[in-house]
Amino acid sequence: MATTTSTSTSTSSGTTAQAGPSGSLHLDNLVKQYPGGASTEPAVAGIDLDIRPGEFLTLLGPSGCGKTTTLRMIAGFETPSHGSLTLDGEDMVALTPDKRPMAMVFQSYALFPHMSVFDNVAYGLRLQKLPKKRVQEEVDFALASMSLTKLADRAPNQLSGGQQQRVALARAMVMKPKVLLFDEPLSNLDAKLRVQMRTEIRALQHKLGITSVYVTHDQDEAMSLSDRIVVMRQGRIEQVATPEIVYRKPASVFVADFIGRANFLDTSIGHLTLHADGARATVRALGTNYTVPAHDGIDASSQVCLMVRPESVVLAPAPDAREVSGDEGRVLKSVFYGAWVEYEIETVDGNVTAVIYDPAPGDILDHGTFVRVSFEQDRAWLLPAED
Numbered sequence: 525m526a527t528t529t530s531t532s533t534s535t536s537s538g539t540t541a542q543a544g545p546s547g548s549l550h551l552d553n554l555v556k557q558y559p560g561g562a563s564t565e566p567a568v569a570g571i572d573l574d575i576r577p578g579e580f581l582t583l584l585g586p587s588g589c590g591k592t593t594t595l596r597m598i599a600g601f602e603t604p605s606h607g608s609l610t611l612d613g614e615d616m617v618a619l620t621p622d623k624r625p626m627a628m629v630f631q632s633y634a635l636f637p638h639m640s641v642f643d644n645v646a647y648g649l650r651l652q653k654l655p656k657k658r659v660q661e662e663v664d665f666a667l668a669s670m671s672l673t674k675l676a677d678r679a680p681n682q683l684s685g686g687q688q689q690r691v692a693l694a695r696a697m698v699m700k701p702k703v704l705l706f707d708e709p710l711s712n713l714d715a716k717l718r719v720q721m722r723t724e725i726r727a728l729q730h731k732l733g734i735t736s737v738y739v740t741h742d743q744d745e746a747m748s749l750s751d752r753i754v755v756m757r758q759g760r761i762e763q764v765a766t767p768e769i770v771y772r773k774p775a776s777v778f779v780a781d782f783i784g785r786a787n788f789l790d791t792s793i794g795h796l797t798l799h800a801d802g803a804r805a806t807v808r809a810l811g812t813n814y815t816v817p818a819h820d821g822i823d824a825s826s827q828v829c830l831m832v833r834p835e836s837v838v839l840a841p842a843p844d845a846r847e848v849s850g851d852e853g854r855v856l857k858s859v860f861y862g863a864w865v866e867y868e869i870e871t872v873d874g875n876v877t878a879v880i881y882d883p884a885p886g887d888i889l890d891h892g893t894f895v896r897v898s899f900e901q902d903r904a905w906l907l908p909a910e911d
């Protein structure tokens with residue numbers, strides 16, 4: 525494990541590991557119960573995950589759901605109470621963090637304050653007693669990759685937060701780990717820098733092809749960085765899928781609510797059919813019948829709710845409408861954000877949020893305006909209802 529205090533790329537036999545196309549992580553029923561009494565729920569309550577070589581996987585979820593504990597078990601900073609963890613078939617649980625071919629990037633950067641940028645990045649390689657020339661070459665390359673060459677002689681306290689995090693990244697990548705672990709690395713940076721850094725992290729990870737596990741509670745970060753997202757809830761996995769699937773076909777109301785914004789409309793199933801590309805159900809919503817894609821965990825008698833993302837809501841003029849009924853609703857609120865307008869509309873099924881992108885000049889609906897409200901049925905998603 526490459527951190528400020530230890531090194532990476534050594535295997536259990538103590539030999540130097542070479543970076544390769546491998547990096548297949550397997551978590552099997554991983555449990556962590558912190559000491560604190562039998563009634564306490566485990567922090568991680570049985571996680572199964574196959575992380576593919578070169579994959580960028582993000583653990584996402586609300587505070588306290590067990591993301592960091594899972595990452596720390598992978599790193600070796602926490603010992604699992606139960607379950608197994610292997611990397612390319614080799615048991616990791618038996619190995620101390622310094623023996624795991626992994627490197628971690630922390631939220632706090634964790635740089636040595638008394639060392640220059642160059643020495644911070646060179647630290648792990650020197651511990652491995654690599655020849656001086658090789659250390660120079662490897663560090664030069666890592667610094668150049670992170671646009672840090674000109675800052676090589678500076679101390680960490682002479683750098684901005686973004687630059688310090690770049691040094692931490694360079695220090696991790698120079699060790700050529702099989703797995704890179706990220707613990708909310710961008711949380712201390714301002715919003716603009718976070719966006720810039722995540723682009724850099726993704727580009728670097730693509731280039732190096734190192735299996736990466738990233739912890740965040742920022743859904744934009746998860747969506748923009750990940751090959752797959754693991755949404756966690758109370759120590760368990762709620763869904764593992766690509767960002768698009770997690771957004772369009774969330775496994776639960778919890779996931780739908782956590783990722784992006786959504787309207788949830790109470791409805792019931794009129795008819796349910798199975799197709800090659802999944803289930804479809806006819807439902808009644810906003811005074812109209814729709815045929816919508818449906819979660820495969822529901823049957824004709826399930827209690828369901830319909831997820832409609834705000835950008836899938838369609839508004840049309842309703843000049844003759846005088847009250848909220850059928851598909852006719854009334855604008856309660858409109859907020860202009862420049863690239864889009866957000867409306868809150870009173871409908872027969874409760875208040876609905878609609879987002880209209882690129883509104884025409886002068887085309888913003890006033891409070892009290894009546895509109896026909898519908899949605900793009902292929903973009904809706906029928907889910908099991910949740911309390």
Ligand SMILES: Nc1ncnc2c1ncn2[C@@H]1O[C@H](COP(=O)(O)OP(=O)(O)OP(=O)(O)O)[C@@H](O)[C@H]1O
Pocket residue numbers: 558559560567585586587588589590591592593594741
């Ligand atoms: N060292 C510890 N001892 C006891 N309980 C702990 C310890 N570390 C974490 N916990 C508890 O385990 C649960 C999961 O914590 P964890 O830090 O893994 O969550 P998280 O999803 O990373 O949260 P956050 O986003 O706030 O960092 C929480 O209930 C937390 O209070």
